[in-house]
Amino acid sequence: MKTALALVAATVALAACSNMQSSQSGSGMDSGAGTAPSARSSAVDTQVYLNQATAADIFEIESSRLALERSRDPAVRALATRMLDEHTRSSAKMEAASKALGMKSQVSAVGGVAAQRLAQLRNTSGAEFDRMYLSMQAEAHEQAYNVHSGYAAHGETPQLRSLASEMATLVQQHRSHVHQASATAR
Numbered sequence: 001m002k003t004a005l006a007l008v009a010a011t012v013a014l015a016a017c018s019n020m021q022s023s024q025s026g027s028g029m030d031s032g033a034g035t036a037p038s039a040r041s042s043a044v045d046t047q048v049y050l051n052q053a054t055a056a057d058i059f060e061i062e063s064s065r066l067a068l069e070r071s072r073d074p075a076v077r078a079l080a081t082r083m084l085d086e087h088t089r090s091s092a093k094m095e096a097a098s099k100a101l102g103m104k105s106q107v108s109a110v111g112g113v114a115a116q117r118l119a120q121l122r123n124t125s126g127a128e129f130d131r132m133y134l135s136m137q138a139e140a141h142e143q144a145y146n147v148h149s150g151y152a153a154h155g156e157t158p159q160l161r162s163l164a165s166e167m168a169t170l171v172q173q174h175r176s177h178v179h180q181a182s183a184t185a186r
Contacts, residue, residue, distance in 0.1 A: 043154050044151050044155045045156060046101070046155065046156050047103065047106070049164070050098050050103060050104070050105040050160075051105050051106050051107045052147045053105070053148065053164075054091065054094065054107040055107045055110065055111075055114060056143065056147060057087045057088075057090055057094070058091075058108075058110050058114075059110050059114045059117070060084075060087040060140060060144075061083075061087050061088060061091070062110060062118055063117070063118060063121055063136060063137070063140075064079075064080040064081075064083040064084040064087070065080075065084060066118070066122065067080035067121075067130075067133050068080045070121075070124075070125060070129050071130050071133065073127075073185050073186050075180075075185045075186075076181060076185050079134075079178065079181040080133075082177060083137070083174065086170065090167055090170060093163060093166075093167075094163070094167075097160060098160075101160070121133060121136070127186070134182045137178045137181075138178050138179070138182070141171055141175045141178055142175070144167075144171045144174075145168055145172060145175065148164045148165075148167040149164070149168040151164035152164040152167075
């Protein structure tokens, strides 16, 4: 258990470093973390936002599919079902909004740290899987909230700022669902 928690903590630390680089480069291939710009910085780049939001949704969808395959815990399975459904819908909304702007995410699969996280989940089972999935969900939703709320506040495209605000509210609800599932999981 302590080893698994240390591994998750190390992964989270690596994700933060990697995602800061992704945010700067615009590749967005990691799990979607980003930081809101300071008051002195310029608006958040729309392409970076689209990439990060897409990467976050892909990670949520893929990790939740794994949870439905591997977990037998009712709380984990209920959370995974909800995450799969709602992140599939949010992906469709983001795609439609970006298409209306003549843009498209450059992310089509998880990469970097997010891919490493999925590999960790694939190599875990039982109660350890459930704990790791829930821990990763908590971290992924914290990062996704930062991405969406940062764009809602500082995004360069007004049409997407409204959607980012809606997504931030949804992700905030997801954070609550993750907390509840963590409290009731066996």
